[in-house]
Amino acid sequence: MVLFTVWGSLLCLVHSDSSVVVQKEAQFGVSYLDTVTSHNQTIYSFNHTVSRNKTEGVRVSVELLSETTKSPILFVIRQKQAVLSFQVPLILRGLYQRKYQYTQVGRTLCQPPTLVASETQFFYVDVSTLSSTSVHYQLRVSRVESFTLQNSASMQLRPNPRFVNTHSLYFSSAVTLTDCSTLQECPVYDLDNNVAFIGMYQTMTKKGAVTVQRKDFPSNSFYVVVVVKTEDEACGGPLKFYPLLPDELLDAGNRSKTLDVVVSPAINSEVYVMGMLFCLGIFLSFYVLTFLVACIENKRMNRKREGFLQPADMSPAETASIIGVRSTNYIIIIIIIIISLSVADNGSTMSSEPVTDSLASAEGTYGYMERSMDTVGRCRQESLSSVEEDDYDTLADIDSDKNIVRTKKYLCVSDLARKDKRVLNKKYQIYFWNISTIAVFYALPVIQLVITYQTVVNVTGNQDICYYNFLCAHPLGALSSFNNILSNLGYVMLGLLFLLIVLQRDILHNRALMRNDITALECGIPKHFGLFYAMGTALMMEGLLSACYHVCPNYTNFQFDTSFMYMIAGLCMLKLYQKRHPDINASAYTAYACLAAVIFFSVLGVVFGKGNTAFWIVFSVIHILATLLLSTQLYYMGRWKLDSGILRRMLYVIYTDCVRQCSGPMYIDRMVLLVMGNIVNWSLAAYGLIKRPNDFASYLLAIAICNLLLYFAFYIIMKLRSGERIRCLALVCILFTAVVWGFALFFFFQGLSTWQKTPAESREHNRDCILLSFFDDHDIWHFLSSIAMFGSFLVLLTMDDDLDTVQRDKIYVF
Template structure:
């Protein structure tokens, strides 16, 4: 029986059911009055009913009567049973909402029907069907009977019809590797409990759906009351992420003292957070909008994550791959060292032979084709040096038509190398009576024509590349590291996993890092960059020793050895690994330039090194080169921030791209012998008139013209593509421009090298073939696209995929492995491709 007490004015102030089990209802009345903002002074009758699970109750409530439904159930310590309260409002347009208060042993849950939820721009949506799952506070007893009450009240003067049903939730406690399917709406969220089994420290919670929309939120929360399971409060605690079809969160036992957690799934009121359209905008701030049918069917499954053994195997695998390159390099160096010792012994033996015996050995197998044999007529007058041919020079002419340098010329060059080390003092020809324009505008140039500056001067000039990039690396890396640490801290503190674009299906945390495997896979850039620096250092030491011995091949033969750019390339490769690791601490569109900045550096340095090989005297200085690269990075940042859909930006960038291409083409064609001043237009018109209109003569430098025409076609096409398509990923578009130009120049260099009668040694050929194959596989994994910050975080997660290597590395990690190896191989190609010229005099090595 129900026992109620009334005051003199008839207002109920205390009501009980079976004294000893249920006490006063003063808290209920106070809560009701506070929520409605006013006190109800009219006479109100409270009716309490015994209620049972899985029975639908149809009833009416007014301001004059309130109903209390009393439920009881058995709670066990070792078993959690979910309880769900479902309510539907049957009356249309009631005068006031109906308040439902669920009172449990250690918690109170209250909500009103119609339920009002807010969306973007504070738009309000109402729902007449509400379903809430009750949180389950832990119990210390093995088994106990617990009561909870559902209080229904309203301030509406007219009767409001409603429907109430309380039921048990099937599979409320999730089982490992067992999928459970359920439905959810914005007003009917769902949450489930998961308890870590013994021996399991990390699990991955995966939620999937067959359709993109409506947009949803999955959250991981600690076992506590209340559970934040509405769109307007789900982000208050725990970890959460928006999702369309796929969502995944890695959960560690150490973050949950109770060894258990709730998996909460909420359907949002609007789809903008997941990239959906904004259908309409209400101008009336108090208008209640109908949300329509936003029901979504989802699957949840909890799978065990990898254990510590897999972490160890991943680390050992990564180290083993790149340490093997150190071992292989050491073996190749030993073999090469033995070969050089045998060669040096043969030269010493030849030194003891008579001149008649050594004459057949001079130039044997080392003379390339004549400069008159490719792409030109044998016009001696147009190709002769400005220096007069003396009898001593004529007597030094060999049987194959080449001029050996007389001893007085060699001595003069060596004497010059010991004088001033200022570059400006040596910006002239060895013959002070000749102008450098005479030599540099010859139809056919040899390396000796563009290698007249003092070696120490050029070494200092190119060492500046290394010191500048080292300085840039320090000042660039420190704030980057500080920023990504802040990003990671924000993610860990707020639990907002929409900040970073991970591959959540293969993101293995370690300590404070959310995706350790993506960071570890960048180790190859650092280790192989360091190995390349060691290889360059060894070559530098051997070359300096040869100079100290006054070896003629080191002084007068081969491509001039300047290692400053090689040191800069190795440093850039190491910095690429460091900054790529920093980017993958929290990848998103605001820090993507960290991952690409030194890629631009590497591409630019490789092109400069290719040009320096045949043009050591006129290559760009470090200051101008880094200034151009800084401009590229500047446009990269502008493109990321303002490039998306901005027509003005793309027009300006395309114009600058085309103008820069034309200026660089002019610089390369005339070997730097032109001036950009006020008379440039007049000179251009004069050249067009004399060479195209008056006599219609062909280009003087055919090979250079072919390269530059192809380069302009490629760059103009890329500029047109950018202006028409306007790709969202501007940084990758800019990188594609740099890579296309590098590949074009490299292909031209190899073709011209073979065309000039030069050879590619076995080691360089192996490096070329190996690098080409590795680049092919690397690009395959790069274009898999496991995530993209060009879309919303929810849309990016649709591309997530499981690990494919050792259950630890994904496709992008393999791209890191292969691309670092491919870059290292590319550097070795640049280092070794002209080794066949080490015994060829520079007068016989052609410039192209």
């Protein structure tokens, strides 16, 4: 029979296994020095008053006083609706399973809920061990002062966890990279190895920020946990050398962080509305401005045609149709669906029976002979009626004819605009239909993937997955950074506006053809709009895919943001080349195959390019070879063959032109362009091979942009050198676009985040909103770059308007 004796507040329980349980009534703020063995267990009983309208924190601090012990002490804290347990010494694991030992541990208890105004609650701290020898420890339980955060607070943190209660957050810390912390909004889990189990969390070095939505916390309060991690590697710090002893316990050292926590209210719904109205207002103003310019231009053209007489070969119905369409011109433009219908039916309209003969191109005259209007009309009537491009190759002398025409020292547009216009229209319409098909099949899986990314972020709470500018990331619904998505609206709206402008020009040109306007048929740069439609579609898709990328920006989906940038750069170069070389421009299938190869290398560069010497060597060799092949193609206007005899012919040309007689190149202008292009591309290839930039996609985009700018500058210089002029509208577009590009690039290089570093290091670049408290620097880049791209497209569309009344045999090819 065991005798139970109560003496003061001490209660001793003796079990059959000789283990004694001692319960003590303990007080807050008192340090208890005690011992524990496998034969005795101590229970500390605490009680405190909990108020429903007041949140208080309780801190349990434990220190192990015995120097060596093989068995840890187990502390179990039993609360109302919660149980918390931990051991001392506390063992935390770092990188490569390295173990760190802490003999001082502190845990903060969350306050259990209560339905009454005030309630007395009990909690118990159980202390036990399996050590056969006595283990000394110190226990202290105290209330946390200023547990509820209202405005701001400063705190000194160690790897022992601590958390506070607040409503909205801004985190910053002015310390070096040697300390790494984790921010989280959730209760209970406050150790380095479990802090990411629940809630929202992110790593930080000097700066971090979290936007909390009220809908996620119905109780209007939550816990903020701040943990100093055991190692720096998770935040981008240096990897220290440690001996590879798996059982060795490492000392974490004196790791601490001083943290300033500032509370700031989130923006309200009015700021969201103002941001959206501002975004819409900017780009709708371009629609209004374009409409006014179109009205002025249409009025000027109508005055110019006041003396126009009805042609004898047009029926009254056709004449009435032209007059009716002229009066409803801008109503048609507003109807967006007519874009696809117009492009789809363009070829069939051109081949309709009443205008078949009048639309056939002149095939019977070559060289530089100036032609009269009667000769032009007769040649058109006698031209071929076929609309298939392959029919030209059935002529016996077609190859020799091409060699004679295309290898002349000085070429005119008439020499390279000999094919039937209907054939070329169909050829270039394929650009639009192909890019539309590519857009659908590319965008659908991208949208599905980024939805998955956002879902993972919302479910797991891991803020390290996506590289936002957290100081200016405004959530809306399931989207974590709505402002970065909204700012891409400009690409879509201005791309659509460009399609409408191209549609207007296409309609006006078709009307001129219907009335047998000789100026439209035989003067100016040949009007082919398929590439322009493709460019507008690519700009719209760039906006969509950029928005998808900014749903969760990181290195694995950065190619979504750049893929259609490659498309835009390639299409612009093709359009520049097509202006003076309509007959020999690349087909849509060849062009998109080359662009697909570029995107393929972009993906390979993201996956394998970082520090991979073999990849950079292979890519540089392919880059240089492709540059040489393209240079040869452009220099000889396609009149060369890549076969087994290519080396023999190259040696013969070198011998005859460089050894036998030292003569200069036959095509000086083309040679200057190609030499400069090779210098630029070889330099870029050497830079990539030496520096090996981590952002391979941006490096590849830089190559495309450099080549486009070089060719555009060459085109402008040669245009002025040939005695041509640039009209006022095109000049205004060029100057406006150049200024906007300058400002856009300034904001682009601000670098608010970067996925080339760790998430914690990326947050060091985060900055506050600078426009309407809603948009950051990168949003302004989206605004300005979309306007600049739109302006660049207008430059390509209008830069040769001065040639609309010049016969094609007087327009030089360069």
